[in-house]
Each structure stands twice: as C-alpha cells, then as structure tokens.
Amino acid sequence: MSRAASIKDVANHAQVAVGTVSNVLNNPDRVSKRTKDRVLQAIDELGFVRNDAARQLRAGHSRTIGVVVLDVGNPFFTSLVRAAEDAAAVNGSAVLLGDSGHDANRESHYIDLFQEQRVQGLLISPVGDVADRLEALRQRGVPTVLVDRLADEDRFSSVSVDDDAGGYLAARHLLDLGRRKLAFVGGPLSIRQVSDRLIGARRAVAEVDGAALEVLDSDGQSVLAGRGVGNSLVDRGAGDMPDGIFCANDLLALGVMQSLTMMNGVRIPEDVALIGYDDIDFAASAVVPLSSIRQPTDAIGRTAIELLTEELDAQHPRHRAVVFTPELVVRHSTAGAEAPH
Amino acid sequence: MSRAASIKDVANHAQVAVGTVSNVLNNPDRVSKRTKDRVLQAIDELGFVRNDAARQLRAGHSRTIGVVVLDVGNPFFTSLVRAAEDAAAVNGSAVLLGDSGHDANRESHYIDLFQEQRVQGLLISPVGDVADRLEALRQRGVPTVLVDRLADEDRFSSVSVDDDAGGYLAARHLLDLGRRKLAFVGGPLSIRQVSDRLIGARRAVAEVDGAALEVLDSDGQSVLAGRGVGNSLVDRGAGDMPDGIFCANDLLALGVMQSLTMMNGVRIPEDVALIGYDDIDFAASAVVPLSSIRQPTDAIGRTAIELLTEELDAQHPRHRAVVFTPELVVRHSTAGAEAPH
DNA sequence: CACAGCCTTTGAATCGTTTCATTGTTACGA
DNA sequence: TCGTAACAATGAAACGATTCAAAGGCTGTG
Missing domain, CATH: 3.40.50.2300 (Response regulator)
Incomplete structure (x- = not known):
C-alpha cells in the first residue's frame, strides 16, 4: 500500500540522476550500456511505472x-x-x-x-x-x-x-420488386442520418407513378422500438398494411420482423418486403435473412x-x-x- | 492556437491569487460572492478548462x-x-x-x-x-x-x-426433450467460461443413460466460427449429425444455425435442437428464435x-x-x- | 481604543516527469 | 603532455492544479 515508486526513487536506487532515468526511458541510445542496465534493474526491483499524468503535464497534451x-x-x-x-x-x-x-x-x-x-x-x-x-x-x-x-x-x-444515396438504393430496390405502398420506419427525424435516408427514399418514390411512402416515426433505434412499430402496424389490420418497409437501421428492421412474423403471421417477403440499413452481422442470421444497405x-x-x-x-x-x-x-x-x- | 489558459492566467485576469481560483472551483463556499463572480467571469472570458493531468498529479491518482x-x-x-x-x-x-x-x-x-x-x-x-x-x-x-x-x-x-450450472441447464434441457446424441460447440477450451459450461453439460449427460456428448472445438467465439463448425457438421452427412447442439455462446449458435438451415436444409428444432448462451438481443430474432441461457x-x-x-x-x-x-x-x-x- | 475572533485571501511548496544547458570523463591526434 | 572533440551524466527549471499555514481585513465587545 506504499506510495508508488517515482523516477526519483529509481534514480536513488540506481545511484544516478533523475535526468538519466528519464533518458533511459525516452532516449535509450544516449545512455551507456552499463548505466542503462543498472537503471533498468532498479526499475524492475522497485516495480516502477511511469506516471502518465506528470508526463502529460510536462508535455502539455495527452x-x-x-x-x-x-x-x-x-x-x-x-x-x-x-x-x-x-x-x-x-x-x-x-x-x-x-x-x-x-x-x-x-x-x-x-x-x-x-x-x-x-x-x-x-x-x-x-x-x-x-x-x-x-x-x-x-x-x-x-x-x-x-x-x-x-x-x-x-x-x-x-x-x-x-445516406441520401443509401435511402434511394433501399427504396428503389423495393420499387423494383413491384412494391408501391411503402413505409419508412425510423426516428426521431431530428437525427440527420435518419432524415437523409428518408429524403433519399422519397426521391426514389417520386420517380415512380402510383408509389406512396408513409413515414412511421419509431422514436428510437432499437430492436424494441422496431417491435413497437411492428405491433402498431398489425393493429391496423391487413388491409392497411404496406407492402414494402424500409427501416432506418437493421435493429429496427429486426424488431419489425420479429413482431410481424413471429407474433402475427405476416409473411416476409410475400406479404411485406423488408429492408434495413447498416448490414450488421446479425442481419444475415435473422428469422428471414435481412436485406440491407452496407456501409464500409x-x-x-x-x-x-x-x-x-x-x-x-x-x-x-x-x-x-x-x-x-x-x-x-x-x-x-x-x-x-x-x-x- | 494559443496555449490553453491556466489557473494562473485566470488569477491574473481576475486580479486574485491562484489559490482563490482553485477555491472557487473546489470549495466555492469559502469564497465571497463578489470574488467568486469575478473569477467565474474570468474563467468564462478566457475559456479556461481544468487540466486534469495537473490535478491528478497533485492528487496522486486519477x-x-x-x-x-x-x-x-x-x-x-x-x-x-x-x-x-x-x-x-x-x-x-x-x-x-x-x-x-x-x-x-x-x-x-x-x-x-x-x-x-x-x-x-x-x-x-x-x-x-x-x-x-x-x-x-x-x-x-x-x-x-x-x-x-x-x-x-x-x-x-x-x-x-x-457457468457450470448454466451448462447443466442447457444440456439437461436438451436431454429432457429426448435428445441423446449431443454436441458441445465452443472454444478454445482454455477459456474458463467455455470449459466450465462444458463441465456442467457433461454432468447433465452423465445423469442420463445412453446419452453422449461430443465436443466440437470452434477455435473462436464469433458467428463466423459457428458457421465453420456448422459446415463441417454438414460435411459429415446426415447419419452422423447430433440431434442436440449446445453452443458456448449465442454468436456461435447463430453461426451454426445459419450454416445448418440456410445453406443446408437441416431443420431446427426437428432434426437438431439448438441452444446458445448469453441470451443476447439477437437470439430472439434469429432465423429460428434461439433458446439460450440468460445472464443478468x-x-x-x-x-x-x-x-x-x-x-x-x-x-x-x-x-x-x-x-x-x-x-x-x-x-x-x-x-x-x-x-x- | 484595543483586541479577540471570524471570514477571506494569499502565495509558496508540492506532485513526477521532461528538457536542456552545464559539467565531467574519455580517447585520440598533435 | 596538452587540447579538443565526442560522449555521458547531471540537476535545476518548468508544466498546472491543490493545499495549507499565515496574513489580512472586518466586526463587535469590553
């Protein structure tokens, strides 16, 4: 429980000046082998460990x-x-x-x-x-x-x-499959990444006649938040269900997927096509392996x-x-x- | 790009001693309101931020x-x-x-x-x-x-x-389902958690006549490692497949699952029952929702x-x-x- | 008016490291 | 033998915050 050894203790123990100890640590080639060995041995015997606070105080930065x-x-x-x-x-x-x-x-x-x-x-x-x-x-x-x-x-x-391009890619992909009644899940929209992805998706939807995009604010980015959105979709009844869902990230998508397929018998991709964002490791091993947008x-x-x-x-x-x-x-x-x- | 302001600069600017500035920061009630206000204003004007290195050097610990x-x-x-x-x-x-x-x-x-x-x-x-x-x-x-x-x-x-109890729980559960040809996936066995779980599983298997436990060293704990083990199992052919698999963690289990079901048409749980460990969020949203051992x-x-x-x-x-x-x-x-x- | 007692403020010493100008040592050529 | 270069080692100063004994200022009382 004794105070940690300082460079001064090492210097005393090795019978050298503090500056020399410092040189052993920072400029080993300026020190003769004899001295260096003695200092290193002292360091070892005392279990000396540099105090980074002092070093960085002197250096002015960490x-x-x-x-x-x-x-x-x-x-x-x-x-x-x-x-x-x-x-x-x-x-x-x-x-x-x-x-x-x-x-x-x-x-x-x-x-x-x-x-x-x-x-x-x-x-x-x-x-x-x-x-x-x-x-x-x-x-x-x-x-x-x-x-x-x-x-x-x-x-x-x-x-x-x-993110705009990513949102476009995702929505365009759903549209290419023939889906027209799209939903975007994500939120809060104040998060730039989320809103950019939405903008990209809107751009894709605008290019296709008869396509619509509904925004479902998830107020969160977790699996749980996704499950919540999924449940509220199911509550609406089958007639009002979108046929393509784009989630602002994979966690949300996994939550939505869980809610739709496990508890409520909606088929993916037959009834609803689903795509996420980020391509996390788990996307590939989901209930239905999840399409996604991969970021490098x-x-x-x-x-x-x-x-x-x-x-x-x-x-x-x-x-x-x-x-x-x-x-x-x-x-x-x-x-x-x-x-x- | 000028040097960051120090407590001394603040002291000069506010026309007080350094000790007073320190007191404003650490013992505000020892300082009169007048002085405190002047110091706080100086701090604000100079954009002073405490240097933690100096503070911790003095304090002796971080x-x-x-x-x-x-x-x-x-x-x-x-x-x-x-x-x-x-x-x-x-x-x-x-x-x-x-x-x-x-x-x-x-x-x-x-x-x-x-x-x-x-x-x-x-x-x-x-x-x-x-x-x-x-x-x-x-x-x-x-x-x-x-x-x-x-x-x-x-x-x-x-x-x-x-972990021993956890391993026992998992294996016992597989045995209770009537499975007898069990496999343990995990590794390297030098990791205590892994070997303890294996010991628990062995204990459960020893309690049941005609039950066997095979150990598959995964040499890693990732989804990828699990996929590797899954593939090597499939290569053996259906006759040699275990009917219950216990993985030392969920990532491995998800990898095994991915390999068996997606690429190779093995049915879970009909052909092989699978259980993981840790109950991570993704366990519930896997291809087949994954049984697991939950840790608090x-x-x-x-x-x-x-x-x-x-x-x-x-x-x-x-x-x-x-x-x-x-x-x-x-x-x-x-x-x-x-x-x- | 002197003095005690309280509150506020002061400033030097300290923490452990790095830096660098200075001193000490050695070796070698003249 | 002396001079000088090359190399080694020295130790005081500096970094910035905290601490604490001491000094200063004020009020109220005898």
Missing part, C-alpha cells in the same frame, strides 16, 4: 484521442471504434470512448471530460449542435473529425456515408483516424470531407418475391 | 476506472460496460475501456496503460494468467474486481455467473462497480465473490419438438 459515438451497443459503432483503436495504436495513442446515447447532454459531458483530459484530437458523431464548441476546440489546437456526418469543409474534416465500416474508421492524423501533423491542414457510397445487399427479406397484388 | 473486456463486439460486454459507466458516473468517475479480444498480449498492454494512467481501480474479465500482476497492483492500492470469472476470495472480489448482465455490471467501490472506500476490505445463477430461456429452437427417432 497521448489519447477522444471518440464519442451515438451508441456503443450498435455494431456499426463498435466496429468503427475498434478500427479507430487499432489505427490509433499505430501512433502510440490510446482511445477514450464515450457513448452519448443520442443524448446531447451526455455528448456535451464527454466533450468537457475529454477537454479536461487534453485529448490530442476528437472523433465524434454528433447529436446536438456542437459545431461552435468544436470550432473553439480546434482553435485551441484540438482538431476534430466528424464521423458519419458530412461537414462543411471550411470548418471540419469529416467521414461520412451518403472499417474503411470509415481507418479514414477517420487518417484525417485526424493529417490535422494533427500539418500546421494548417486543409479539411477534407470523405464520402463513402453505400451498397445494396439483397437477402431473402426482399428477394425472389413478386408483388402481392 | 478519477478513472479501467475496464478490460474480452470483446466489445459481444453484446454481453457492451451492456456490462454501459452498466459500469453509469455506476461510475455516480461517483464522478469515468471509465477507460480496453478490448483484449481474448488476446493475452493486448490484455497485458491495457493493464500497463491503465497502470500508467493511475486508474483508481480495475474491472477485468481476464484472458491470461494475470493473478500475480493484479495482486501486485492491489498491494499498491489499486483494487481489482474480476468480472465473469470466479476468484479466490482470499485474493480478489469477483462477480461471476455459475445489468446486475453483474452494477455489482462489479459496487464491489470495486467497497474496496476503494474500505481500508482493509473483505473480498467478496458474488455468483449469479443463470436462467433457461426456451424459444423455438428447442421448443415443441419431439425427438426425431
């Missing part, structure tokens, strides 16, 4: 990168975080992870926290309107890269996926760290906005079925 | 708790982490998250990192044999709580689930932080080992089907 995601439970973000972690490790940096849970207060809380920690940079998929705070941070030398959100290139670098998660994570590194290295970096294009993945939930009419 | 999990992608751990985060927030602490990915090196790396960060305590679901390192940490005043792993109460507190994830997370808090507060805490009992959740993958014989 060796960490802050990452704020909307929901760690969402596989899209977990794999993004993992990619970021791996990329950061290459630079000898670590990742501080924050989960905003779509809550602007928690988001703000994490930005505060990370600022106190003097993170080198920030990766964030924002909920609230944080542009001004991030701008201020940048002016203090803490660059930010926006993830999963297109940003004005004058202000920030960003990595995003073209790994590439997003790696690119995000890359852009952040650029901003860290360059004095006056040009901000870049990288936009990935999503891809349609067809599985049984929309495949091989003609329109039910 | 306000963070380190959490090392086996796999952030596994929903069991994501919900555990979230519970831990919420509980930590109550104490004003934050969580540093590390993902060992079942890799002893990465695990060790995170322990190093967290030690450098001077975390207050550690929550870990260990891969390698780290007992001695953790013991050493504890003697330096950094308590550890083992998660999802029973520990010797003389050395550590721990929160775990009785939230309670585990909360209890873990509780035990850690006890160790932090008490001078000479008694270590406690809390063991939760898992619960059988029956769904379609094992339900309503007689033995195929």
Whole structure:
C-alpha cells in the first residue's frame, strides 16, 4: 500500500540522476550500456511505472484521442471504434470512448471530460449542435473529425456515408420488386442520418407513378422500438398494411420482423418486403435473412483516424470531407418475391 | 492556437491569487460572492478548462476506472460496460475501456496503460494468467474486481455467473426433450467460461443413460466460427449429425444455425435442437428464435462497480465473490419438438 | 481604543516527469 | 603532455492544479 515508486526513487536506487532515468526511458541510445542496465534493474526491483499524468503535464497534451459515438451497443459503432483503436495504436495513442446515447447532454459531458483530459484530437458523431464548441476546440489546437456526418469543409474534416444515396438504393430496390405502398420506419427525424435516408427514399418514390411512402416515426433505434412499430402496424389490420418497409437501421428492421412474423403471421417477403440499413452481422442470421444497405465500416474508421492524423501533423491542414457510397445487399427479406397484388 | 489558459492566467485576469481560483472551483463556499463572480467571469472570458493531468498529479491518482473486456463486439460486454459507466458516473468517475479480444498480449498492454494512467481501480474479465500482476497492483492500492470469472476470495472480489450450472441447464434441457446424441460447440477450451459450461453439460449427460456428448472445438467465439463448425457438421452427412447442439455462446449458435438451415436444409428444432448462451438481443430474432441461457448482465455490471467501490472506500476490505445463477430461456429452437427417432 | 475572533485571501511548496544547458570523463591526434 | 572533440551524466527549471499555514481585513465587545 506504499506510495508508488517515482523516477526519483529509481534514480536513488540506481545511484544516478533523475535526468538519466528519464533518458533511459525516452532516449535509450544516449545512455551507456552499463548505466542503462543498472537503471533498468532498479526499475524492475522497485516495480516502477511511469506516471502518465506528470508526463502529460510536462508535455502539455495527452497521448489519447477522444471518440464519442451515438451508441456503443450498435455494431456499426463498435466496429468503427475498434478500427479507430487499432489505427490509433499505430501512433502510440490510446482511445477514450464515450457513448452519448443520442443524448446531447451526455455528448456535451464527454466533450468537457475529454477537454479536461487534453485529448490530442476528437472523433465524434454528433447529436446536438456542437459545431461552435468544436470550432473553439480546434482553435485551441484540438482538431476534430466528424464521423458519419458530412461537414462543411471550411470548418471540419469529416467521414461520412451518403445516406441520401443509401435511402434511394433501399427504396428503389423495393420499387423494383413491384412494391408501391411503402413505409419508412425510423426516428426521431431530428437525427440527420435518419432524415437523409428518408429524403433519399422519397426521391426514389417520386420517380415512380402510383408509389406512396408513409413515414412511421419509431422514436428510437432499437430492436424494441422496431417491435413497437411492428405491433402498431398489425393493429391496423391487413388491409392497411404496406407492402414494402424500409427501416432506418437493421435493429429496427429486426424488431419489425420479429413482431410481424413471429407474433402475427405476416409473411416476409410475400406479404411485406423488408429492408434495413447498416448490414450488421446479425442481419444475415435473422428469422428471414435481412436485406440491407452496407456501409464500409472499417474503411470509415481507418479514414477517420487518417484525417485526424493529417490535422494533427500539418500546421494548417486543409479539411477534407470523405464520402463513402453505400451498397445494396439483397437477402431473402426482399428477394425472389413478386408483388402481392 | 494559443496555449490553453491556466489557473494562473485566470488569477491574473481576475486580479486574485491562484489559490482563490482553485477555491472557487473546489470549495466555492469559502469564497465571497463578489470574488467568486469575478473569477467565474474570468474563467468564462478566457475559456479556461481544468487540466486534469495537473490535478491528478497533485492528487496522486486519477478519477478513472479501467475496464478490460474480452470483446466489445459481444453484446454481453457492451451492456456490462454501459452498466459500469453509469455506476461510475455516480461517483464522478469515468471509465477507460480496453478490448483484449481474448488476446493475452493486448490484455497485458491495457493493464500497463491503465497502470500508467493511475486508474483508481480495475474491472477485468481476464484472458491470461494475470493473478500475480493484479495482486501486485492491489498491494499498491489499486483494487481489482474480476468480472465473469470466479476468484479466490482470499485474493480478489469477483462477480461471476455459475457457468457450470448454466451448462447443466442447457444440456439437461436438451436431454429432457429426448435428445441423446449431443454436441458441445465452443472454444478454445482454455477459456474458463467455455470449459466450465462444458463441465456442467457433461454432468447433465452423465445423469442420463445412453446419452453422449461430443465436443466440437470452434477455435473462436464469433458467428463466423459457428458457421465453420456448422459446415463441417454438414460435411459429415446426415447419419452422423447430433440431434442436440449446445453452443458456448449465442454468436456461435447463430453461426451454426445459419450454416445448418440456410445453406443446408437441416431443420431446427426437428432434426437438431439448438441452444446458445448469453441470451443476447439477437437470439430472439434469429432465423429460428434461439433458446439460450440468460445472464443478468445489468446486475453483474452494477455489482462489479459496487464491489470495486467497497474496496476503494474500505481500508482493509473483505473480498467478496458474488455468483449469479443463470436462467433457461426456451424459444423455438428447442421448443415443441419431439425427438426425431 | 484595543483586541479577540471570524471570514477571506494569499502565495509558496508540492506532485513526477521532461528538457536542456552545464559539467565531467574519455580517447585520440598533435 | 596538452587540447579538443565526442560522449555521458547531471540537476535545476518548468508544466498546472491543490493545499495549507499565515496574513489580512472586518466586526463587535469590553
């Protein structure tokens, strides 16, 4: 329970100056082998471990990168975080992870926290309107890269996926199957990703005569929220059921699927064709394997760290906005079925 | 891009001493309203943010708790982490998250990192044999709580689930359905959770005449690994197929399910009854809703932080080992089907 | 008017590391 | 033998917040 050994203790124990110990740790080639061995032995004997707080106080900044995601439970973000972690490790940096849970207060809380920690940079998929705070941070030398959100290139670098294009792809696919009475499930619509996907879907629907798109606000992004929407659809009765449903993410789609097929005997894709978004691992192993829109998660994570590194290295970096294009993945939930009419 | 404002800058700007600024932040009631207002205004004008490194250097420890999990992608751990985060927030602490990915090196790396960060305590679901390192940490005043792993109460507190009981529950359930030719899928067996579940399953099988249990090492815990095992089962031909499969976790089970039903026309539960472990959200929405063994994830997370808090507060805490009992959740993958014989 | 007692404010010392100008040592060529 | 370069080791200063003994300012009482 004794106080942890400091570099000073090591220096005493090895009969050298503190500066020498520091050199053994940070510039080993400036130190003679004899001395180095003695110091290393002392370190070992005392079980010395660097105090990162002191190191970073001196350095003026930490060796960490802050990452704020909307929901760690969402596989899209977990794999993004993992990619970021791996990329950061290459630079000898670590990742501080924050989960905003779509809550602007928690988001703000994490930005505060990370600022106190003097993170080198920030990766964030924002909920609230944080542009001004991030701008201020940048002016203090803490660059930010926006993830999963297109940003004005004058202000920030960003990595995003073209959600409008993804929404179009999904709706167009349903329309191509002959479906005309479409429903969009997602919400709250204040979330950019959700509303962009809806805009894309609307664009596709507008191209086809006699097609309609109904919006079902799910007020949440979970399997549970999806189940809720599914149940309320069933309550309406069969006559009023859409024949194609596009969910703003796979969790919602799985919830809808669960509700329609398991509890209420609606057939997918015969009665209703269903497509989700994100292509999470579980989409392929759902009750009915789920069609989806795939986003290149790994590439997003790696690119995000890359852009952040650029901003860290360059004095006056040009901000870049990288936009990935999503891809349609067809599985049984929309495949091989003609329109039910 | 100018240097961040320090407490000294604030003091100058507000025409007070540094100690006063510190008091405004930490002991507001010791400061007169007049002064406090002036200081707060200065803080606001300069955009001052506390430097946590300096604060923690002085304090001798951080306000963070380190959490090392086996796999952030596994929903069991994501919900555990979230519970831990919420509980930590109550104490004003934050969580540093590390993902060992079942890799002893990465695990060790995170322990190093967290030690450098001077975390207050550690929550870990260990891969390698780290007992001695953790013991050493504890003697330096950094308590550890083992998660999802029973520990010797003389050395550590721990929160775990009785994996043996869980394995027994699962196998017993298959046997109760009349299945006799069982298979256990999981691996590597060096993982305690996996081998304990196997031991429980063996115990159940030993109780029933004519029942056999075959072990299929999956060498991994992912959907993909499960799919691999499923494929190799199919390659054997129908005659050699088990009639009940118990997977050491749900991801494996979903993989096996995917392989058997989607690509190879094996019927679940008619031909093969299948049960997983963990009862993750997706179990209920699988191709065939998956029976599973449920662990009380939230309670585990909360209890873990509780035990850690006890160790932090008490001078000479008694270590406690809390063991939760898992619960059988029956769904379609094992339900309503007689033995195929 | 002196003084005690209370409240507020001060500022030097401290935490552990890195940095860097300075000092000490060695070896080699002149 | 001396001078000088090359290399090693030194130790004081700095980073920014907190702490705490001490000083200062004020009120009210004798």
